[in-house]
Protein backbone atom coordinates (compact mmCIF):
# COMPACT_ATOMS: atom_id res chain seq x y z
CA UNK A 1 0.00 0.00 0.00
CA UNK A 2 1.34 3.44 -0.88
CA UNK A 3 2.66 5.40 2.05
CA UNK A 4 3.85 8.88 2.74
CA UNK A 5 6.06 10.33 5.49
CA UNK A 6 4.68 12.75 8.08
CA UNK A 7 6.67 14.55 10.76
CA UNK A 8 5.31 15.15 14.25
CA UNK A 9 6.58 18.62 15.09
CA UNK A 10 6.09 18.04 18.78
CA UNK A 11 8.59 15.20 18.74
CA UNK A 12 11.05 16.56 16.19
CA UNK A 13 14.26 17.68 17.92
CA UNK A 14 15.86 18.95 14.72
CA UNK A 15 18.51 16.24 14.58
CA UNK A 16 18.24 16.55 10.82
CA UNK A 17 19.18 13.00 9.84
CA UNK A 18 16.03 12.94 7.74
CA UNK A 19 17.48 15.73 5.61
CA UNK A 20 20.60 13.67 4.89
CA UNK A 21 18.85 10.43 3.99
CA UNK A 22 15.89 11.65 1.94
CA UNK A 23 16.59 10.91 -1.74
CA UNK A 24 14.19 13.59 -2.99
CA UNK A 25 14.61 16.49 -0.58
CA UNK A 26 11.02 16.10 0.61
CA UNK A 27 11.99 16.51 4.27
CA UNK A 28 13.69 19.88 3.78
CA UNK A 29 10.94 22.49 3.82
CA UNK A 30 10.51 25.98 5.24
CA UNK A 31 7.48 24.98 7.33
CA UNK A 32 8.83 21.62 8.55
CA UNK A 33 5.92 19.77 6.93
CA UNK A 34 7.22 16.99 4.68
CA UNK A 35 6.43 17.70 1.03
CA UNK A 36 3.99 14.97 0.02
CA UNK A 37 4.43 15.78 -3.67
CA UNK A 38 8.12 14.94 -3.47
CA UNK A 39 7.92 12.05 -1.01
CA UNK A 40 8.16 8.64 -2.67
CA UNK A 41 7.29 6.74 0.49
CA UNK A 42 10.65 4.95 0.79
CA UNK A 43 10.60 5.21 4.61
CA UNK A 44 14.30 5.97 5.02
CA UNK A 45 13.65 9.16 7.01
CA UNK A 46 11.38 7.39 9.48
CA UNK A 47 13.99 4.68 10.00
CA UNK A 48 16.76 7.25 10.48
CA UNK A 49 15.06 9.77 12.77
CA UNK A 50 16.52 9.34 16.26
CA UNK A 51 13.49 10.96 17.88
CA UNK A 52 10.82 8.76 16.35
CA UNK A 53 9.26 11.91 14.97
CA UNK A 54 8.40 10.59 11.52
CA UNK A 55 5.68 8.06 10.79
CA UNK A 56 4.84 6.46 7.50
CA UNK A 57 1.09 6.65 6.95
CA UNK A 58 -1.02 5.08 4.26
CA UNK A 59 -2.38 7.42 1.61
CA UNK A 60 -5.59 5.38 1.35
CA UNK A 61 -7.19 4.33 4.60
CA UNK A 62 -8.81 0.89 4.85
CA UNK A 63 -12.56 0.74 5.62
CA UNK A 64 -13.35 0.99 9.32
CA UNK A 65 -14.85 -1.91 11.28
CA UNK A 66 -18.55 -2.52 10.69
CA UNK A 67 -20.73 -1.55 13.62
CA UNK A 68 -23.77 -3.44 14.78
CA UNK A 69 -27.08 -1.50 14.84
CA UNK A 70 -27.79 -2.22 18.50
CA UNK A 71 -24.34 -0.96 19.47
CA UNK A 72 -24.83 2.18 17.39
CA UNK A 73 -28.21 2.85 18.88
CA UNK A 74 -27.22 2.51 22.54
CA UNK A 75 -23.99 4.46 22.01
CA UNK A 76 -25.96 7.25 20.38
CA UNK A 77 -28.25 7.60 23.41
CA UNK A 78 -25.18 7.66 25.62
CA UNK A 79 -23.66 10.40 23.46
CA UNK A 80 -26.90 12.39 23.65
CA UNK A 81 -26.63 12.40 27.43
CA UNK A 82 -22.95 13.31 27.46
CA UNK A 83 -23.63 16.19 25.08
CA UNK A 84 -26.37 17.40 27.36
CA UNK A 85 -23.87 17.24 30.19
CA UNK A 86 -21.46 19.34 28.12
CA UNK A 87 -24.16 21.92 27.48
CA UNK A 88 -25.32 22.20 31.06
CA UNK A 89 -21.75 22.48 32.34
CA UNK A 90 -20.95 25.14 29.77
CA UNK A 91 -24.01 27.20 30.65
CA UNK A 92 -23.30 26.94 34.37
CA UNK A 93 -19.65 27.88 33.77
CA UNK A 94 -20.79 31.03 31.99
CA UNK A 95 -23.15 32.00 34.77
CA UNK A 96 -20.90 31.61 37.81
CA UNK A 97 -18.44 34.28 38.84
CA UNK A 98 -16.56 32.07 41.28
CA UNK A 99 -13.22 31.37 39.56
CA UNK A 100 -12.74 27.83 40.88
CA UNK A 101 -16.22 26.72 39.98
CA UNK A 102 -15.85 28.27 36.52
CA UNK A 103 -12.69 26.25 35.91
CA UNK A 104 -14.18 23.01 37.18
CA UNK A 105 -17.34 23.37 35.10
CA UNK A 106 -15.36 24.35 32.02
CA UNK A 107 -13.25 21.23 32.48
CA UNK A 108 -16.36 19.08 32.85
CA UNK A 109 -17.86 20.60 29.70
CA UNK A 110 -14.75 19.85 27.63
CA UNK A 111 -14.46 16.43 29.24
CA UNK A 112 -18.07 15.56 28.37
CA UNK A 113 -17.42 16.58 24.77
CA UNK A 114 -14.29 14.39 24.60
CA UNK A 115 -16.28 11.42 25.86
CA UNK A 116 -19.14 12.10 23.42
CA UNK A 117 -16.65 12.36 20.54
CA UNK A 118 -15.09 9.06 21.48
CA UNK A 119 -18.52 7.41 21.79
CA UNK A 120 -19.53 8.59 18.31
CA UNK A 121 -16.21 7.33 16.98
CA UNK A 122 -17.23 3.88 18.21
CA UNK A 123 -20.74 4.40 16.83
CA UNK A 124 -19.38 4.42 13.29
CA UNK A 125 -17.92 7.89 12.77
CA UNK A 126 -14.27 6.94 13.16
CA UNK A 127 -12.97 7.92 9.73
CA UNK A 128 -13.64 11.05 7.72
CA UNK A 129 -13.28 8.77 4.68
CA UNK A 130 -16.12 6.44 5.63
CA UNK A 131 -19.34 6.40 3.66
CA UNK A 132 -21.48 7.30 6.66
CA UNK A 133 -19.60 10.60 7.01
CA UNK A 134 -20.40 11.44 3.41
CA UNK A 135 -24.00 10.41 3.74
CA UNK A 136 -24.41 12.51 6.86
CA UNK A 137 -23.03 15.59 5.11
CA UNK A 138 -25.23 14.98 2.08
CA UNK A 139 -28.30 14.50 4.22
CA UNK A 140 -27.69 17.78 6.03
CA UNK A 141 -27.03 19.61 2.75
CA UNK A 142 -30.36 18.39 1.35
CA UNK A 143 -32.20 20.33 4.03
CA UNK A 144 -29.69 22.49 5.92
CA UNK A 145 -30.62 24.33 9.12
CA UNK A 146 -30.47 28.10 8.94
CA UNK A 147 -26.92 29.43 9.00
CA UNK A 148 -25.33 26.05 8.24
CA UNK A 149 -21.88 26.45 6.66
CA UNK A 150 -22.89 24.66 3.45
CA UNK A 151 -19.77 25.74 1.60
CA UNK A 152 -17.57 23.88 4.09
CA UNK A 153 -19.67 20.73 3.74
CA UNK A 154 -19.56 20.87 -0.04
CA UNK A 155 -15.80 21.30 -0.04
CA UNK A 156 -15.38 18.35 2.29
CA UNK A 157 -17.50 16.13 0.05
CA UNK A 158 -15.20 17.04 -2.80
CA UNK A 159 -11.92 16.70 -0.94
CA UNK A 160 -12.44 13.45 0.95
CA UNK A 161 -12.58 10.20 -0.93
CA UNK A 162 -14.91 7.40 0.15
CA UNK A 163 -13.05 4.25 1.16
CA UNK A 164 -15.81 1.72 1.71
CA UNK B 165 -11.23 -6.14 53.89
CA UNK B 166 -10.26 -4.30 50.72
CA UNK B 167 -11.95 -1.44 48.92
CA UNK B 168 -11.45 -0.50 45.29
CA UNK B 169 -11.74 2.91 43.65
CA UNK B 170 -14.36 2.73 40.89
CA UNK B 171 -12.54 5.42 38.92
CA UNK B 172 -8.90 4.32 38.81
CA UNK B 173 -8.88 0.89 40.42
CA UNK B 174 -6.69 1.89 43.38
CA UNK B 175 -7.09 -0.66 46.16
CA UNK B 176 -7.37 0.39 49.80
CA UNK B 177 -6.25 -2.53 51.93
CA UNK B 178 -7.38 -2.11 55.53
CA UNK B 179 -4.82 -4.62 56.74
CA UNK B 180 -1.88 -2.83 55.13
CA UNK B 181 -3.12 0.65 55.99
CA UNK B 182 -3.97 -0.28 59.60
CA UNK B 183 -6.99 2.03 59.44
CA UNK B 184 -10.47 0.64 58.80
CA UNK B 185 -12.01 2.15 55.70
CA UNK B 186 -15.05 3.28 57.67
CA UNK B 187 -12.82 5.31 60.02
CA UNK B 188 -11.36 7.41 57.23
CA UNK B 189 -12.64 10.99 57.42
CA UNK B 190 -15.43 11.89 54.98
CA UNK B 191 -13.20 14.34 53.13
CA UNK B 192 -10.61 11.60 52.46
CA UNK B 193 -10.01 11.14 48.72
CA UNK B 194 -8.36 8.50 46.55
CA UNK B 195 -4.58 9.03 46.74
CA UNK B 196 -4.21 8.20 43.07
CA UNK B 197 -7.04 9.95 41.22
CA UNK B 198 -8.71 12.25 43.76
CA UNK B 199 -12.13 10.56 43.74
CA UNK B 200 -14.05 10.95 46.97
CA UNK B 201 -14.56 8.18 49.51
CA UNK B 202 -18.07 7.35 48.28
CA UNK B 203 -16.61 6.24 44.94
CA UNK B 204 -15.03 3.17 46.59
CA UNK B 205 -16.71 -0.24 46.53
CA UNK B 206 -15.92 -3.23 48.75
CA UNK B 207 -13.67 -5.52 46.66
CA UNK B 208 -15.66 -8.74 47.25
CA UNK B 209 -18.99 -7.58 45.89
CA UNK B 210 -17.33 -6.49 42.68
CA UNK B 211 -17.01 -10.02 41.28
CA UNK B 212 -20.74 -10.59 41.05
CA UNK B 213 -22.05 -7.66 39.12
CA UNK B 214 -24.56 -7.08 36.39
CA UNK B 215 -26.85 -9.83 37.65
CA UNK B 216 -29.59 -7.52 38.73
CA UNK B 217 -31.59 -4.97 36.81
CA UNK B 218 -31.24 -3.70 33.25
CA UNK B 219 -31.67 -7.05 31.55
CA UNK B 220 -33.82 -5.68 28.78
CA UNK B 221 -32.21 -5.94 25.36
CA UNK B 222 -31.57 -2.66 23.58
CA UNK B 223 -34.47 -0.45 24.69
CA UNK B 224 -34.26 1.95 21.76
CA UNK B 225 -35.30 0.70 18.36
CA UNK B 226 -33.28 3.13 16.31
CA UNK B 227 -32.02 0.84 13.52
CA UNK B 228 -29.62 3.31 11.99
CA UNK B 229 -32.17 6.02 11.27
CA UNK B 230 -31.91 7.84 14.59
CA UNK B 231 -32.00 11.57 14.23
CA UNK B 232 -28.95 13.09 15.82
CA UNK B 233 -29.37 16.21 17.93
CA UNK B 234 -27.35 19.34 17.29
CA UNK B 235 -25.20 18.53 20.32
CA UNK B 236 -24.28 15.08 19.03
CA UNK B 237 -23.68 16.42 15.53
CA UNK B 238 -21.26 18.91 17.10
CA UNK B 239 -19.40 15.99 18.70
CA UNK B 240 -19.43 13.93 15.49
CA UNK B 241 -17.93 16.79 13.50
CA UNK B 242 -15.40 17.92 16.08
CA UNK B 243 -14.29 14.29 16.25
CA UNK B 244 -13.92 14.15 12.48
CA UNK B 245 -11.88 17.36 12.67
CA UNK B 246 -9.64 15.59 15.16
CA UNK B 247 -9.42 12.61 12.82
CA UNK B 248 -8.26 14.84 9.97
CA UNK B 249 -5.73 16.50 12.24
CA UNK B 250 -4.30 13.10 13.11
CA UNK B 251 -4.06 12.32 9.41
CA UNK B 252 -2.26 15.64 8.93
CA UNK B 253 -5.08 17.04 6.81
CA UNK B 254 -5.17 20.60 8.13
CA UNK B 255 -7.61 22.09 5.65
CA UNK B 256 -10.20 19.35 6.07
CA UNK B 257 -9.81 19.59 9.85
CA UNK B 258 -10.61 23.28 9.71
CA UNK B 259 -13.74 22.71 7.62
CA UNK B 260 -15.05 20.03 9.97
CA UNK B 261 -14.28 22.30 12.94
CA UNK B 262 -16.34 25.05 11.33
CA UNK B 263 -19.36 22.74 11.02
CA UNK B 264 -18.82 21.54 14.59
CA UNK B 265 -18.79 25.13 15.86
CA UNK B 266 -22.07 25.81 14.05
CA UNK B 267 -23.77 22.88 15.78
CA UNK B 268 -22.25 23.74 19.15
CA UNK B 269 -23.85 27.16 19.10
CA UNK B 270 -27.09 25.74 17.70
CA UNK B 271 -27.33 23.32 20.63
CA UNK B 272 -26.75 26.07 23.13
CA UNK B 273 -30.43 27.04 23.15
CA UNK B 274 -31.47 23.75 24.72
CA UNK B 275 -31.40 22.99 28.45
CA UNK B 276 -32.21 26.41 29.78
CA UNK B 277 -33.03 24.75 33.11
CA UNK B 278 -29.35 24.01 33.68
CA UNK B 279 -28.45 23.55 37.35
CA UNK B 280 -25.67 21.80 39.26
CA UNK B 281 -28.33 19.30 40.37
CA UNK B 282 -29.40 18.44 36.83
CA UNK B 283 -25.74 17.99 35.87
CA UNK B 284 -25.12 15.59 38.77
CA UNK B 285 -28.39 13.73 38.11
CA UNK B 286 -27.45 13.18 34.49
CA UNK B 287 -24.06 11.75 35.48
CA UNK B 288 -25.82 9.50 37.98
CA UNK B 289 -28.28 8.29 35.35
CA UNK B 290 -25.47 7.34 32.97
CA UNK B 291 -23.42 5.62 35.68
CA UNK B 292 -26.32 3.55 36.97
CA UNK B 293 -28.15 2.72 33.75
CA UNK B 294 -26.85 3.99 30.39
CA UNK B 295 -23.25 2.79 30.73
CA UNK B 296 -24.26 -0.66 32.08
CA UNK B 297 -26.76 -1.10 29.23
CA UNK B 298 -24.18 -0.01 26.64
CA UNK B 299 -21.56 -2.29 28.16
CA UNK B 300 -23.94 -5.21 27.98
CA UNK B 301 -24.74 -4.62 24.32
CA UNK B 302 -21.03 -4.20 23.52
CA UNK B 303 -20.26 -7.48 25.29
CA UNK B 304 -23.05 -9.32 23.49
CA UNK B 305 -21.84 -8.08 20.14
CA UNK B 306 -18.20 -8.61 21.10
CA UNK B 307 -17.35 -5.03 20.18
CA UNK B 308 -14.16 -4.29 22.12
CA UNK B 309 -13.90 -0.75 20.82
CA UNK B 310 -17.33 0.04 22.21
CA UNK B 311 -16.38 -1.75 25.41
CA UNK B 312 -13.31 0.49 25.72
CA UNK B 313 -15.30 3.70 25.53
CA UNK B 314 -17.82 2.32 28.03
CA UNK B 315 -14.94 1.68 30.42
CA UNK B 316 -13.18 5.00 29.94
CA UNK B 317 -16.35 7.06 29.65
CA UNK B 318 -17.90 5.63 32.77
CA UNK B 319 -14.78 6.35 34.84
CA UNK B 320 -14.52 9.87 33.49
CA UNK B 321 -18.19 10.44 34.29
CA UNK B 322 -17.67 9.07 37.80
CA UNK B 323 -14.80 11.45 38.53
CA UNK B 324 -16.84 14.38 37.21
CA UNK B 325 -19.70 13.49 39.49
CA UNK B 326 -17.32 13.07 42.42
CA UNK B 327 -15.67 16.45 41.83
CA UNK B 328 -19.07 18.14 41.58
CA UNK B 329 -20.03 16.64 44.91
CA UNK B 330 -16.69 17.60 46.46
CA UNK B 331 -17.20 21.14 45.23
CA UNK B 332 -20.70 21.26 46.65
CA UNK B 333 -19.28 20.35 50.06
CA UNK B 334 -16.00 22.27 50.00
CA UNK B 335 -16.72 25.24 47.74
CA UNK B 336 -13.88 27.37 46.40
CA UNK B 337 -11.59 25.98 49.11
CA UNK B 338 -11.35 22.76 47.05
CA UNK B 339 -9.48 24.62 44.33
CA UNK B 340 -7.32 26.87 46.45
CA UNK B 341 -3.68 26.71 45.29
CA UNK B 342 -4.69 23.96 42.87
CA UNK B 343 -5.14 23.83 39.15
CA UNK B 344 -7.80 21.97 37.20
CA UNK B 345 -6.16 19.44 34.84
CA UNK B 346 -7.88 17.75 31.94
CA UNK B 347 -6.63 14.66 30.11
CA UNK B 348 -6.97 15.67 26.47
CA UNK B 349 -7.28 12.04 25.44
CA UNK B 350 -10.05 10.59 27.63
CA UNK B 351 -11.42 13.62 29.48
CA UNK B 352 -10.32 12.65 33.01
CA UNK B 353 -10.40 15.72 35.29
CA UNK B 354 -7.91 16.15 38.13
CA UNK B 355 -7.51 18.84 40.77
CA UNK B 356 -3.98 19.38 42.05
CA UNK B 357 -0.83 21.44 41.73
CA UNK B 358 0.56 19.19 39.04
CA UNK B 359 -1.11 16.73 36.67
CA UNK B 360 -0.74 13.02 37.52
CA UNK B 361 2.29 11.25 35.99
CA UNK B 362 -0.01 8.90 34.13
CA UNK B 363 -3.69 9.38 33.46
CA UNK B 364 -5.40 6.95 35.87
CA UNK B 365 -8.06 6.18 33.26
CA UNK B 366 -6.34 5.94 29.87
CA UNK B 367 -2.68 5.82 31.00
CA UNK B 368 -1.24 8.57 28.81
CA UNK B 369 1.74 10.55 30.19
CA UNK B 370 1.30 13.87 32.00
CA UNK B 371 2.11 16.04 29.01
CA UNK B 372 -1.22 15.01 27.50
CA UNK B 373 -2.92 16.96 30.31
CA UNK B 374 -3.93 20.56 29.85
CA UNK B 375 -4.41 23.22 32.51
CA UNK B 376 -8.00 24.44 32.23
CA UNK B 377 -8.59 28.14 32.57
CA UNK B 378 -12.18 29.19 33.19
CA UNK B 379 -14.33 30.95 30.65
CA UNK B 380 -12.59 29.94 27.46
CA UNK B 381 -15.73 28.60 25.87
Ligand code: SF4
Nearest residue numbers: 012013015016018049
Ligand atom coordinates in the same frame (compact mmCIF):
# COMPACT_ATOMS: atom_id res chain seq x y z
S1 SF4 C 1 15.64 13.39 11.80
FE1 SF4 C 1 13.85 13.45 13.11
S2 SF4 C 1 14.42 14.88 14.73
FE2 SF4 C 1 15.83 15.20 13.03
S3 SF4 C 1 14.94 16.88 11.86
FE3 SF4 C 1 14.27 14.94 10.96
S4 SF4 C 1 12.31 14.57 11.98
FE4 SF4 C 1 13.33 16.08 13.20
Ligand code: SF4
Nearest residue numbers: 022039040042043045
Ligand atom coordinates in the same frame (compact mmCIF):
# COMPACT_ATOMS: atom_id res chain seq x y z
S1 SF4 D 1 9.83 8.52 2.93
FE1 SF4 D 1 11.67 8.66 1.68
S2 SF4 D 1 11.13 10.14 0.08
FE2 SF4 D 1 9.59 10.35 1.70
S3 SF4 D 1 10.38 12.00 2.95
FE3 SF4 D 1 11.10 10.07 3.86
S4 SF4 D 1 13.12 9.74 2.97
FE4 SF4 D 1 12.10 11.28 1.73
